Amino acid sequence: xxxxxxxxxxxxxxxxxxxxxxxxxxxxxxxxxxxxxxxxxxxxxxxxxxxxxxxxxxxxxxxxxxxxxxxxxxxxxxxxxxxxxxxxxxxxxxxxxxxxxxxxxxxxxxxxxxxxxxxxxxxxxxxxxxxxxxxxxxxxxxxxxxxxxxxxxxxxxxxxxxxxxxxxxxxxxxxxxxxxxx
Amino acid sequence: xxxxxxxxxxxxxxxxxxxxxxxxxxxxxxxxxxxxxxxxxxxxxxxxxxxxxxxxxxxxxxxxxxxxxxxxxxxxxxxxxxxxxxxxxxxxxxxxxxxxxxxxxxxxxxxxxxxxxxxxxxxxxxxxxx
Numbered sequence: 001x002x003x004x005x006x007x008x009x010x011x012x013x014x015x016x017x018x019x020x021x022x023x024x025x026x027x028x029x030x031x032x033x034x035x036x037x038x039x040x041x042x043x044x045x046x047x048x049x050x051x052x053x054x055x056x057x058x059x060x061x062x063x064x065x066x067x068x069x070x071x072x073x074x075x076x077x078x079x080x081x082x083x084x085x086x087x088x089x090x091x092x093x094x095x096x097x098x099x100x101x102x103x104x105x106x107x108x109x110x111x112x113x114x115x116x117x118x119x120x121x122x123x124x125x126x127x128x129x130x131x132x133x134x135x136x137x138x139x140x141x142x143x144x145x146x147x148x149x150x151x152x153x154x155x156x157x158x159x160x161x162x163x164x165x166x167x168x169x170x171x172x173x174x175x176x177x178x179x180x181x182x
Numbered sequence: 183x184x185x186x187x188x189x190x191x192x193x194x195x196x197x198x199x200x201x202x203x204x205x206x207x208x209x210x211x212x213x214x215x216x217x218x219x220x221x222x223x224x225x226x227x228x229x230x231x232x233x234x235x236x237x238x239x240x241x242x243x244x245x246x247x248x249x250x251x252x253x254x255x256x257x258x259x260x261x262x263x264x265x266x267x268x269x270x271x272x273x274x275x276x277x278x279x280x281x282x283x284x285x286x287x288x289x290x291x292x293x294x295x296x297x298x299x300x301x302x303x304x305x306x307x308x309x310x311x312x
Contacts, residue, residue: 123192130199154207161199172187 001180010066010074017062017082024058025090056163057129063107064125064171069178072111079107097143098136105135121175122168129164130157217280217295220259222252225290234259234278234295244289252293259293261286 001009059082067075083103087096106128113124133156222230225245232238234257242250250271251263258276261284271286283294 118191119195120187120189120192122188123195126192126196126199154203154210157199157203157206161196161203165196169187 006070006074009070010078013062013066013070013074014078014081014085017059017078018086020058020062021082021086022090024056057132057167060106060125060128060132060164060167061171061174063110063128064121064168065174065178067110067114067124068121068171068175069180072114076107076111079103094143098139101139102132102135106132120168121172122165125168125171126161126164129167130160133157133160214279215297216257216278217282217297219296220252220254221294221296223292223294242289242291244286244291246289248286248289248291250286250289250291259295260284261293265289 059079062082063075063079066078080100080103083096083099087093087099091099109131110124110128113119113127119127134153137153137156216234218234220232220234221228222232222242224242230240230242232240232254234254237255238253239262240252240254242252244250244265248265249263250261250265253260253262258278260276261271261274264272264286266286266288268288271284271291274284277284277293277295280295280297283292285292
Protein backbone atom coordinates (compact mmCIF):
# COMPACT_ATOMS: atom_id res chain seq x y z
CA UNK A 1 0.00 0.00 0.00
CA UNK A 2 1.45 3.37 -0.99
CA UNK A 3 1.67 6.29 1.41
CA UNK A 4 -1.09 8.12 -0.44
CA UNK A 5 -3.41 5.17 -0.05
CA UNK A 6 -2.59 4.98 3.66
CA UNK A 7 -3.36 8.66 4.16
CA UNK A 8 -6.64 8.33 2.28
CA UNK A 9 -7.69 5.25 4.22
CA UNK A 10 -6.83 6.88 7.57
CA UNK A 11 -8.82 9.96 6.59
CA UNK A 12 -11.82 7.90 5.54
CA UNK A 13 -11.75 5.93 8.81
CA UNK A 14 -11.44 9.13 10.87
CA UNK A 15 -14.44 10.57 9.01
CA UNK A 16 -16.41 7.36 9.60
CA UNK A 17 -15.55 7.50 13.31
CA UNK A 18 -16.77 11.09 13.48
CA UNK A 19 -20.06 10.22 11.83
CA UNK A 20 -20.61 7.32 14.22
CA UNK A 21 -19.85 9.68 17.14
CA UNK A 22 -22.48 12.06 15.82
CA UNK A 23 -25.05 9.29 15.33
CA UNK A 24 -24.46 8.16 18.89
CA UNK A 25 -24.99 11.69 20.20
CA UNK A 26 -28.51 11.59 18.78
CA UNK A 27 -29.36 8.64 21.01
CA UNK A 28 -30.35 10.19 24.32
CA UNK A 29 -28.24 9.15 27.28
CA UNK A 30 -30.96 8.12 29.69
CA UNK A 31 -28.34 7.41 32.25
CA UNK A 32 -26.95 10.80 33.06
CA UNK A 33 -24.37 10.81 35.82
CA UNK A 34 -25.57 12.99 38.66
CA UNK A 35 -24.00 13.40 42.06
CA UNK A 36 -22.85 16.96 42.05
CA UNK A 37 -22.64 18.77 45.35
CA UNK A 38 -25.09 21.65 45.57
CA UNK A 39 -22.42 24.32 45.85
CA UNK A 40 -21.03 23.25 42.50
CA UNK A 41 -24.20 23.87 40.59
CA UNK A 42 -22.87 25.92 37.76
CA UNK A 43 -24.21 25.46 34.32
CA UNK A 44 -21.03 24.17 32.66
CA UNK A 45 -20.79 21.41 35.22
CA UNK A 46 -24.38 20.43 34.61
CA UNK A 47 -23.89 20.25 30.85
CA UNK A 48 -20.97 17.94 31.39
CA UNK A 49 -23.02 15.66 33.63
CA UNK A 50 -24.97 14.44 30.68
CA UNK A 51 -21.86 13.28 28.83
CA UNK A 52 -20.56 10.08 30.43
CA UNK A 53 -23.69 8.01 30.11
CA UNK A 54 -24.28 4.52 28.91
CA UNK A 55 -23.34 4.49 25.27
CA UNK A 56 -22.92 1.69 22.80
CA UNK A 57 -19.52 2.89 21.60
CA UNK A 58 -20.15 2.60 17.87
CA UNK A 59 -16.94 4.53 17.24
CA UNK A 60 -15.03 1.66 18.72
CA UNK A 61 -15.84 -0.45 15.66
CA UNK A 62 -13.70 1.92 13.60
CA UNK A 63 -10.92 1.97 16.18
CA UNK A 64 -10.93 -1.85 16.31
CA UNK A 65 -10.83 -2.18 12.53
CA UNK A 66 -8.02 0.39 12.32
CA UNK A 67 -6.14 -1.46 15.07
CA UNK A 68 -6.34 -4.83 13.35
CA UNK A 69 -6.16 -3.80 9.71
CA UNK A 70 -3.83 -0.78 9.74
CA UNK A 71 -1.93 -0.92 13.01
CA UNK A 72 -1.56 0.57 16.48
CA UNK A 73 -0.40 4.06 15.56
CA UNK A 74 -3.21 4.53 13.04
CA UNK A 75 -5.87 3.43 15.53
CA UNK A 76 -4.49 5.79 18.16
CA UNK A 77 -4.34 8.84 15.91
CA UNK A 78 -7.69 8.18 14.24
CA UNK A 79 -9.26 8.22 17.70
CA UNK A 80 -7.41 11.40 18.74
CA UNK A 81 -8.48 13.19 15.55
CA UNK A 82 -12.05 11.98 16.00
CA UNK A 83 -12.29 13.21 19.62
CA UNK A 84 -10.71 16.60 18.91
CA UNK A 85 -12.83 17.35 15.84
CA UNK A 86 -16.10 16.08 17.32
CA UNK A 87 -15.51 18.15 20.50
CA UNK A 88 -14.83 21.28 18.45
CA UNK A 89 -17.92 20.74 16.31
CA UNK A 90 -20.53 19.58 18.80
CA UNK A 91 -19.06 19.45 22.30
CA UNK A 92 -17.82 21.54 25.16
CA UNK A 93 -14.54 21.56 27.06
CA UNK A 94 -15.84 19.23 29.79
CA UNK A 95 -17.08 16.77 27.21
CA UNK A 96 -13.66 16.90 25.56
CA UNK A 97 -11.93 16.10 28.84
CA UNK A 98 -14.20 13.08 29.41
CA UNK A 99 -13.83 11.81 25.85
CA UNK A 100 -10.08 12.21 25.61
CA UNK A 101 -9.51 10.47 28.96
CA UNK A 102 -11.83 7.57 28.15
CA UNK A 103 -10.68 7.34 24.55
CA UNK A 104 -6.95 7.39 25.27
CA UNK A 105 -7.17 4.94 28.16
CA UNK A 106 -9.26 2.46 26.19
CA UNK A 107 -7.13 2.75 23.05
CA UNK A 108 -3.92 2.17 25.00
CA UNK A 109 -5.39 -0.83 26.83
CA UNK A 110 -6.65 -2.29 23.54
CA UNK A 111 -3.22 -1.83 21.93
CA UNK A 112 -1.51 -3.56 24.87
CA UNK A 113 -3.98 -6.48 24.89
CA UNK A 114 -3.68 -6.89 21.14
CA UNK A 115 0.12 -7.03 21.48
CA UNK A 116 -0.11 -9.92 23.95
CA UNK A 117 -2.10 -11.78 21.23
CA UNK A 118 -3.86 -13.78 23.93
CA UNK A 119 -7.28 -12.42 23.06
CA UNK A 120 -9.46 -12.13 19.97
CA UNK A 121 -11.08 -8.91 18.80
CA UNK A 122 -14.00 -9.48 21.20
CA UNK A 123 -11.83 -9.69 24.31
CA UNK A 124 -9.84 -6.63 23.29
CA UNK A 125 -13.07 -4.74 22.70
CA UNK A 126 -14.54 -5.69 26.09
CA UNK A 127 -11.42 -4.41 27.85
CA UNK A 128 -11.65 -1.24 25.76
CA UNK A 129 -15.33 -0.73 26.63
CA UNK A 130 -14.69 -0.98 30.37
CA UNK A 131 -11.57 1.18 30.42
CA UNK A 132 -13.37 3.82 28.36
CA UNK A 133 -16.05 4.11 31.03
CA UNK A 134 -13.58 3.92 33.93
CA UNK A 135 -11.43 6.66 32.38
CA UNK A 136 -14.45 8.91 32.08
CA UNK A 137 -15.57 8.33 35.64
CA UNK A 138 -12.08 9.06 37.01
CA UNK A 139 -11.93 12.36 35.13
CA UNK A 140 -15.48 13.21 36.24
CA UNK A 141 -14.51 12.60 39.87
CA UNK A 142 -11.44 14.83 39.53
CA UNK A 143 -13.11 17.67 37.60
CA UNK A 144 -16.32 17.75 39.63
CA UNK A 145 -14.45 17.12 42.89
CA UNK A 146 -17.03 14.63 44.09
CA UNK A 147 -16.87 10.99 44.99
CA UNK A 148 -20.61 10.47 44.68
CA UNK A 149 -20.17 9.53 41.02
CA UNK A 150 -18.37 6.34 41.99
CA UNK A 151 -21.82 4.89 42.73
CA UNK A 152 -22.41 4.76 38.99
CA UNK A 153 -19.31 2.66 38.44
CA UNK A 154 -21.23 -0.68 38.57
CA UNK A 155 -23.63 0.51 35.87
CA UNK A 156 -20.82 1.78 33.67
CA UNK A 157 -18.79 -1.37 34.32
CA UNK A 158 -21.51 -3.82 33.24
CA UNK A 159 -22.52 -1.66 30.29
CA UNK A 160 -18.84 -1.59 29.25
CA UNK A 161 -18.77 -5.40 29.22
CA UNK A 162 -22.01 -5.76 27.25
CA UNK A 163 -21.38 -3.03 24.70
CA UNK A 164 -17.73 -4.06 24.39
CA UNK A 165 -18.77 -7.63 23.56
CA UNK A 166 -21.38 -6.53 21.00
CA UNK A 167 -19.01 -4.04 19.35
CA UNK A 168 -16.19 -6.61 19.44
CA UNK A 169 -18.23 -9.21 17.56
CA UNK A 170 -19.31 -6.63 14.96
CA UNK A 171 -15.71 -5.38 14.69
CA UNK A 172 -14.38 -8.92 14.22
CA UNK A 173 -16.91 -9.57 11.44
CA UNK A 174 -15.90 -6.32 9.71
CA UNK A 175 -12.17 -7.09 10.09
CA UNK A 176 -12.55 -10.54 8.57
CA UNK A 177 -14.24 -9.06 5.48
CA UNK A 178 -11.78 -6.24 4.80
CA UNK A 179 -9.00 -7.11 2.38
CA UNK A 180 -6.15 -4.64 1.96
CA UNK A 181 -4.44 -4.93 -1.42
CA UNK A 182 -0.67 -4.87 -1.12
CA UNK B 183 -5.30 -12.47 11.96
CA UNK B 184 -7.23 -15.15 13.77
CA UNK B 185 -10.73 -15.44 12.44
CA UNK B 186 -12.33 -16.82 15.60
CA UNK B 187 -14.87 -14.51 17.19
CA UNK B 188 -14.43 -15.71 20.73
CA UNK B 189 -11.43 -17.55 22.13
CA UNK B 190 -11.12 -19.30 25.46
CA UNK B 191 -9.07 -16.42 26.85
CA UNK B 192 -11.83 -13.97 25.96
CA UNK B 193 -14.32 -15.97 27.99
CA UNK B 194 -11.90 -16.04 30.95
CA UNK B 195 -11.41 -12.27 30.61
CA UNK B 196 -15.15 -11.58 30.53
CA UNK B 197 -15.68 -13.97 33.45
CA UNK B 198 -13.03 -12.22 35.57
CA UNK B 199 -14.48 -8.82 34.68
CA UNK B 200 -17.97 -10.01 35.69
CA UNK B 201 -16.61 -11.22 39.04
CA UNK B 202 -14.94 -7.83 39.59
CA UNK B 203 -18.32 -6.27 38.73
CA UNK B 204 -20.01 -8.27 41.49
CA UNK B 205 -17.36 -7.11 43.98
CA UNK B 206 -17.79 -3.47 42.94
CA UNK B 207 -21.57 -3.79 43.15
CA UNK B 208 -21.34 -5.36 46.59
CA UNK B 209 -18.92 -2.72 47.83
CA UNK B 210 -21.03 0.14 46.54
CA UNK B 211 -24.27 -1.29 47.94
CA UNK B 212 -22.70 -1.85 51.35
CA UNK B 213 -21.30 1.67 51.65
CA UNK B 214 -24.48 3.38 50.45
CA UNK B 215 -26.78 4.58 53.20
CA UNK B 216 -30.34 5.75 52.97
CA UNK B 217 -30.76 9.49 53.32
CA UNK B 218 -33.20 11.33 55.57
CA UNK B 219 -33.81 14.58 53.70
CA UNK B 220 -34.79 15.62 50.19
CA UNK B 221 -33.14 18.93 49.34
CA UNK B 222 -34.27 20.93 46.32
CA UNK B 223 -32.12 23.69 44.91
CA UNK B 224 -32.87 26.05 42.05
CA UNK B 225 -30.09 27.71 40.07
CA UNK B 226 -27.55 26.72 42.71
CA UNK B 227 -29.52 28.06 45.68
CA UNK B 228 -31.06 25.72 48.22
CA UNK B 229 -34.79 26.40 48.13
CA UNK B 230 -36.67 23.61 49.91
CA UNK B 231 -35.99 20.67 52.15
CA UNK B 232 -38.42 17.87 52.93
CA UNK B 233 -38.17 14.85 55.22
CA UNK B 234 -38.06 11.68 53.10
CA UNK B 235 -40.53 9.74 55.29
CA UNK B 236 -43.51 12.03 54.60
CA UNK B 237 -45.30 11.43 51.31
CA UNK B 238 -45.99 14.57 49.29
CA UNK B 239 -46.39 15.98 45.83
CA UNK B 240 -44.86 19.41 45.21
CA UNK B 241 -44.51 21.68 42.21
CA UNK B 242 -41.06 23.22 41.87
CA UNK B 243 -40.87 26.50 39.96
CA UNK B 244 -37.49 26.38 38.32
CA UNK B 245 -35.38 28.84 36.35
CA UNK B 246 -37.11 30.66 33.46
CA UNK B 247 -40.63 29.61 34.45
CA UNK B 248 -40.04 25.87 34.06
CA UNK B 249 -41.76 23.49 36.44
CA UNK B 250 -41.01 20.05 37.82
CA UNK B 251 -43.33 17.97 39.96
CA UNK B 252 -41.50 16.32 42.84
CA UNK B 253 -43.05 13.27 44.45
CA UNK B 254 -41.90 11.70 47.71
CA UNK B 255 -43.47 8.31 48.26
CA UNK B 256 -42.49 5.29 50.36
CA UNK B 257 -39.11 6.87 51.24
CA UNK B 258 -38.21 7.46 47.58
CA UNK B 259 -38.05 10.78 45.76
CA UNK B 260 -38.60 11.23 42.04
CA UNK B 261 -39.74 13.78 39.50
CA UNK B 262 -43.13 12.84 38.08
CA UNK B 263 -43.45 15.54 35.48
CA UNK B 264 -41.26 18.21 33.92
CA UNK B 265 -41.88 21.11 31.57
CA UNK B 266 -38.55 20.61 29.81
CA UNK B 267 -38.45 18.98 26.35
CA UNK B 268 -36.03 16.11 26.99
CA UNK B 269 -37.50 14.83 30.29
CA UNK B 270 -34.11 13.44 31.29
CA UNK B 271 -34.87 14.12 34.94
CA UNK B 272 -38.09 12.11 34.82
CA UNK B 273 -36.20 9.19 33.29
CA UNK B 274 -33.55 9.33 36.01
CA UNK B 275 -35.92 7.39 38.23
CA UNK B 276 -36.36 7.11 41.98
CA UNK B 277 -33.63 7.96 44.48
CA UNK B 278 -33.32 7.33 48.20
CA UNK B 279 -29.60 6.93 48.96
CA UNK B 280 -27.48 9.60 50.62
CA UNK B 281 -25.79 11.74 47.96
CA UNK B 282 -27.90 10.61 45.00
CA UNK B 283 -29.41 13.39 42.95
CA UNK B 284 -31.72 14.16 40.07
CA UNK B 285 -30.80 17.07 37.85
CA UNK B 286 -33.04 18.98 35.47
CA UNK B 287 -30.72 21.08 33.34
CA UNK B 288 -33.22 23.36 31.54
CA UNK B 289 -34.95 24.35 34.78
CA UNK B 290 -31.67 24.33 36.77
CA UNK B 291 -33.27 22.18 39.42
CA UNK B 292 -31.25 19.75 41.53
CA UNK B 293 -32.99 17.30 43.86
CA UNK B 294 -30.55 15.71 46.26
CA UNK B 295 -30.85 13.15 49.04
CA UNK B 296 -28.97 13.92 52.21
CA UNK B 297 -28.78 12.58 55.70
CA UNK B 298 -29.00 15.08 58.49
CA UNK B 299 -26.08 13.66 60.43
CA UNK B 300 -23.66 13.98 57.54
CA UNK B 301 -24.44 17.62 56.88
CA UNK B 302 -23.76 18.46 60.51
CA UNK B 303 -20.32 16.87 60.50
CA UNK B 304 -19.38 18.50 57.19
CA UNK B 305 -19.83 21.97 58.66
CA UNK B 306 -18.23 21.15 61.97
CA UNK B 307 -15.08 23.19 61.38
CA UNK B 308 -13.26 25.35 63.91
CA UNK B 309 -11.60 27.48 61.26
CA UNK B 310 -11.27 27.34 57.51
CA UNK B 311 -7.83 28.23 56.20
CA UNK B 312 -7.10 29.12 52.57
